[in-house]
Amino acid sequence: MNGIFISFEGIDGAGKSTHIAALSAAFEAQGRVVTLTREPGGTPLAEQLRTLVLNEAMDPMTEALLVFAARREHILQVIRPALARGEVVLCDRFTDATFAYQGGGRGFDWAVLSTLETWVQGQGTEAFLQPKLTIWFDLPPAVAAARLVSARVPDKFEAQPQAFFEQVADGYARRFAQDTTRFARIDANQTPDRVWAHVLAAVRSKGLLP
Numbered sequence: 001m002n003g004i005f006i007s008f009e010g011i012d013g014a015g016k017s018t019h020i021a022a023l024s025a026a027f028e029a030q031g032r033v034v035t036l037t038r039e040p041g042g043t044p045l046a047e048q049l050r051t052l053v054l055n056e057a058m059d060p061m062t063e064a065l066l067v068f069a070a071r072r073e074h075i076l077q078v079i080r081p082a083l084a085r086g087e088v089v090l091c092d093r094f095t096d097a098t099f100a101y102q103g104g105g106r107g108f109d110w111a112v113l114s115t116l117e118t119w120v121q122g123q124g125t126e127a128f129l130q131p132k133l134t135i136w137f138d139l140p141p142a143v144a145a146a147r148l149v150s151a152r153v154p155d156k157f158e159a160q161p162q163a164f165f166e167q168v169a170d171g172y173a174r175r176f177a178q179d180t181t182r183f184a185r186i187d188a189n190q191t192p193d194r195v196w197a198h199v200l201a202a203v204r205s206k207g208l209l210p
């Protein structure tokens with residue numbers, strides 16, 4: 001069986017986590033082995049880098065380099081091995097988040113991010129790694145903020161003002177425009193049931209689930 005790599009994107013509070021577990025169950029019901037993982041994170045070292053990135057103030061370039069360093073470990077230790085075993089890898093955020101948060105939100109250089117993406121996801125003779133499908137939960141920042149207000153204690157990003165998330169959303173839109181075939185853009189401003197129906201339809205339209 002071929003491995004399948006799917007990523008989930010959106011601004012904080014867009015509703016990704018609510019649907020990743022359900023999609024995992026849908027694949028398992030088809031007899032697939034699923035690796036559930038996240039970025040930044042997914043390995044012990046990458047989780048340590050996550051703690052730094054989500055909690056410490058830092059220069060935007062430092063932030064970009066740390067998320068790519070975490071990604072390199074994650075790809076080598078978790079994602080490529082799981083795909084080689086023919087598993088389904090469901091990843092809560094991947095490189096589009098770097099373009100959205102560090103590129104859009106922080107204003108870090110898009111071209112430098114593209115260079116880092118090429119290095120980290122396809123070093124040397126490695127085939128360039130990109131998700132087969134990226135499900136983008138598109139939600140107005142004001143709605144996401146209202147959802148998060150009572151949900152949990154905010155981390156460094158969740159504590160940012162709405163203007164930051166407008167820029168992050170612009171970053172996602174720019175990334176989407178560059179590769180519309182890989183992305184499924186889902187209107188996340190609907191009931192969880194409606195959103196789930198769109199998630200399932202997006203996966204089926206790629207022939208990944210019956």
Ligand SMILES: Nc1ncnc2c1ncn2[C@@H]1O[C@H](COP(=O)(O)OP(=O)(O)OP(=O)(O)O)[C@@H](O)[C@H]1O
Nearest residue numbers: 011012013014015016017018147151190191192195
């Ligand atoms: N369609 C929806 N309508 C209303 N509330 C929702 C919907 N989907 C999720 N929520 C609620 O919004 C909050 C954020 O959802 P969730 O944690 O799934 O978002 P997320 O995208 O994973 O966020 P983050 O990326 O910050 O972890 C939760 O309290 C969740 O119950």
Ligand SMILES: Cc1cn([C@H]2C[C@H](O)[C@@H](COP(=O)(O)O)O2)c(=O)[nH]c1=O
Nearest residue numbers: 012039040067093094097098101102157
């Ligand atoms: C991969 C990645 C993530 N971020 C930000 C986006 C979120 O605010 C947090 C991750 O936490 P969540 O539980 O997924 O909401 O980190 C980022 O800034 N850059 C990245 O590359």
